[in-house]
Amino acid sequence: DAGVTQSPTHLIKTRGQQVTLRCSPKSGHDTVSWYQQALGQGPQFIFQYYEEEERQRGNFPDRFSGHQFPNYSSELNVNALLLGDSALYLCASSILGLAGGTGDTQYFGPGTRLTVL
Amino acid sequence: DAKTTQPNSMESNEEEPVHLPCNHSTISGTDYIHWYRQLPSQGPEYVIHGLTSNVNNRMASLAIAEDRKSSTLILHRATLRDAAVYYCILRDVPLNYGGSQGNLIFGKGTKLSVKP
Numbered sequence: 001d002a003g004v005t006q007s008p009t010h011l012i013k014t015r016g017q018q019v020t021l022r023c024s025p026k027s028g029h030d031t032v033s034w035y036q037q038a039l040g041q042g043p044q045f046i047f048q049y050y051e052e053e054e055r056q057r058g059n060f061p062d063r064f065s066g067h068q069f070p071n072y073s074s075e076l077n078v079n080a081l082l083l084g085d086s087a088l089y090l091c092a093s094s095i096l097g098l099a100g101g102t103g104d105t106q107y108f109g110p111g112t113r114l115t116v117l
Numbered sequence: 118d119a120k121t122t123q124p125n126s127m128e129s130n131e132e133e134p135v136h137l138p139c140n141h142s143t144i145s146g147t148d149y150i151h152w153y154r155q156l157p158s159q160g161p162e163y164v165i166h167g168l169t170s171n172v173n174n175r176m177a178s179l180a181i182a183e184d185r186k187s188s189t190l191i192l193h194r195a196t197l198r199d200a201a202v203y204y205c206i207l208r209d210v211p212l213n214y215g216g217s218q219g220n221l222i223f224g225k226g227t228k229l230s231v232k233p
Contacts, residue, residue, distance in 0.1 A: 004160075033220060042204060042223030043161065056220060090160050091222075105151075106221060108160030 002027060004093050004109035012115045014080050021076040023114045025093030031055075032074040033106060034066060035090040043090055049074055050096055071102045078114075119206045126228040129195045137190040137227055139205030144185050149208045152179065152190050153221070154201040161223075162203065164190065195231045202226040 005024045016117050031050045035043035045058035049068035053075050068074045072093075078085055092106035122140040129135040141150070152164040165179045166170055167188075172179040178191040192199055204226040 025231070035221075035223075036149045040225075042225055043221070044226075045220035048220060056221060085192065092160070105166070110158075111160050 004091055004110040006089075006112050008112060009110070010115075012111045012117065014068045014117050015081055017081050017116075018077065018079045019081060019114060020021050021078075021089050021091075021114070023074045023076070023091030023093075023109060024091050025072050025074070025091075026107045029048060029059070029093035029095050029107070030072050031096045032068055032072065033094070033095045034076045035092065035108075036060070037088040037090055037111070039087075046076070052101050081116045083116050086114060121207060121224055123205055123227045125225065126230065128230045128232065129192075129199075131197060131233050132194050133229055135195045135199070135229065135231075137192075137203050137229065138187065138207075139189070140187045141205070141207055142186045144207055145157040150179065150181060150185075150188050151206045151207065151208050151221070152177070153204045153223075154209070155204070155226070156198075156201045164203070166208075195229075197231050197233060200229055200231045201229050222224065 004026050007022045007092040011019060023032055033048040038045040045108050046064055047057040048055050049064055049066060052068045059088055063079045065077045068076060088111040090111045091109045094106045135202040142211050149158060149166050149168050151166040153161040164166055165174055165177050167179045171181060180189045204223050206221055
């Protein structure tokens with residue numbers, strides 16, 4: 001059973017450019033969340049998608065946008081890249097609707113390391 | 118979500134038990150206690166969760182204080198592969214929040230080093 005996959009593994013961009021990161025959720029999962037992890041910090045929530053809609057958003061500017069496709073895969077887009085956007089971007093999938101704390105278990109991919117020069 | 122407090126780092130010897138503490142004095146009655154860990158160069162992975170009673174699974178045990186203001190993640194026999202950052206997270210799952218489960222709020226966690 002394939003877990004959460006992300007592509008690409010690494011990416012180097014320059015300031016002002018745009019980037020698209022991709023995520024395929026674990027089989028059977030319908031919800032995808034994106035996190036940004038700066039070096040030495042815990043992951044910070046960007047947004048979550050369910051039924052192709054953004055359901056919840058963290059404290060990130062509109063330069064960060066996303067999309068979820070009918071097959072539950074997802075993309076994270078970042079426009080007008082800044083040096084501070086350099087980080088590990090993590091995708092996590094889960095199943096909406098499971099009871100209590102069990103339904104909140106999120107399965108993370110290995111991440112995409114983005115470097116902005 | 119309520120806040121948690123964890124030591125920045127801990128050390129353990131291989132094959133010995135490890136007790137990772139977490140304080141959450143402002144926990145609410147509906148908050149679940151979750152633990153995730155992040156091995157080097159990997160995404161976080163779920164370890165265990167509980168509400169009131171102690172919990173055991175193949176990875177670890179979770180001991181929850183009677184007043185729920187603190188909890189302890191127990192690794193019964195640490196191996197070198199257990200070296201990771203361990204995150205204690207409180208989750209009040211708002212299943213009726215516009216269809217969203219809500220997000221995980223990570224702190225800095227506890228960096229566990231395991232010595233051979």
